[in-house]
Amino acid sequence: MVGVVNREKVVFGFFVLLAATLNFGYVVGDIDNPRLHNVYELYAAVAVNIIATILKFGDRTQIGAVQLATSLVASIQLIIAALVWIWGSHVDAGGLTGEHMASVVSIAAGALLANFVSVILLIMETVSYRRR
Amino acid sequence: MANLLQLLRGGTLARARPDSLRRVRVDVPAEPPGTDAVFLILRRVRTPLVVLVSVFAVMTFGLSFMPGTEENPDRLSVFDSFYVISYTGLTIGYGEVPHAFSYPQRIWVTLTIYASVVAWSYSIGALLSLAQEQTFRRALALNRFTRKVRAIQEPFVLVVGYGQAGEAVCRALEDQGRNFVVLDSDPERIEHLALDNYTTDVPAMAASGRDPRILGMAGLGHPNCEAVLALTDNDETNLSVVMTVNLLRPELMVIARCSDREHAQQMHDFAADVVINPFDRYGAYLVMALRRPSGFRLASWLMSPRGSELPHKLEHLTDGHWVVSADGTFGFEVTRDLESAGLDVVLVDPADGRPDVSDAVGFIAGAESDIVNMAMAAHARIENDNLFIAVRQNSAVNHAPLRAFDADSVFVPTELLAREAVARITSPNYWSFIDHVLHEDDDWDAR
Missing domain, CATH: 3.40.50.720 (NAD(P)-binding Rossmann-like Domain)
Structure with a gap:
């Protein structure tokens, strides 16, 4: 590859991919089994997604704006999943049940879809850049 | 009959006015030449925000791994840690919740306090330095100016050049109860305008009238703009204003100042309504x-x-x-x-x-x-x-x-x-x- 690599794009690519992989890792497994879904993975996915969203602030290009939108959707979904988890494990008298777990994981799976779209957009942008 | 070749080129056919040199109707550019102030802010807050989020994330994660005391051997849950880090990182400090901390936990919270102070001072410093930056202030001023011009409801005159002549014209226009927008490349004169006590709020911007985009932002494309006065002491700038108006808004009246015959002739070529050589x-x-x-x-x-x-x-x-x-x-x-x-x-x-x-x-x-x-x-x-x-x-x-x-x-x-x-x-x-x-x-x- 010739020329200077755009560091901003590399950093963003890193965070978008990390968000998607963490999100995917958390969602994989039986939907209502708390032992198969590590809360730290959810936590890391939330943090990384928020950072990926921030990295798209102030991008005036069309594709940058869409990436901001998808990252924002994923962040909101993951934060909601975390809130449900907090409700289940700390507030609800019955503790973290399979029901709670199922809704946490399904909301996180929704976020995963948004993260996939982000990754696809990233790939599209990279490919069109190479062609130029 | 319409000229088919012109239609093919993609432009809208201009209304015929014999003294306009325009062949194709082109919209008046109004895109700010600098960057939009909002985008500028958003770009600049990226790093401070990422630093803050990272500090909070790492500290929350670490605290939830610190072993508890003998009475409460369980580690803090992710939520409890987030709670503690939130109030510590935001320098509120409720003490040790939900129960007394072990020494490893206290060490970690101490670290958090210093890390968050550093992160906050960096972020606030970055934002303050942005607020003082010339480009940013200019972008803000440009935004404010564009908004003011866009909101004008009544017919107005665009005055380019606020020297002695420009000031006298503005005084007279105000005396007649007319609205006007002022452009001058000298920021000092624009500052001066603010002190000149006009009864109305006059939109004014320190920018050169040579830039058609600036003219567009100053209301050249505005439906209520009825005349343009080019009164700078530079003949070439005045000529540039005359040309821009003739090609982009030929229906507007243009009055230009001029100090030599050659430039006056060029202005007449571009159908300036009035060229005044004092x-x-x-x-x-x-x-x-x-x-x-x-x-x-x-x-x-x-x-x-x-x-x-x-x-x-x-x-x-x-x-x-x-x-x-x-x-x-x-x-x-x-x-x-x-x-x-x-x-x-x-x-x-x-x-x-x-x-x-x-x-x-x-x-x-x-x-x-x-x-x-x-x-x-x-x-x-x-x-x-x-x-x-x-x-x-x-x-x-x-x-x-x-x-x-x-x-x-x-x-x-x-x-x-x-x-x-x-x-x-x-x-x-x-x-x-x-x-x-x-x-x-x-x-x-x-x-």
């Missing part, structure tokens, strides 16, 4: 004052500010020779005008010392320095008490001494410019009446 106009007025005193009285009274009295008549100034002491184009223009009126004129250079005026009927002190003019005029008055003395005043600063001197005619280029520009813009009918007066013969005026 030097040339002064000669014309002077000739008129000599040849047709009544007409001059009427015209100058019509162009004076409201409430002025009729100026006194001038007589017996055509039988004798005139002395013009001037440098640059002014001497050339005035001499030409006076000669074409059949007068006997002697043009001298102010650098050659005090001219001999003992047997002249009129003397014009037209140097570029007001002090030199005053000195020459004073000497002329000492030498010949009946002399008609005209003095060119370049700076408004010297208004008071010149008034005390009470020359027969004081030529203030910027004032003349402003008066004509305002007369033409306030009412075209009014101006055509003045124009009529200017071209009638003296018997008509005397009536």
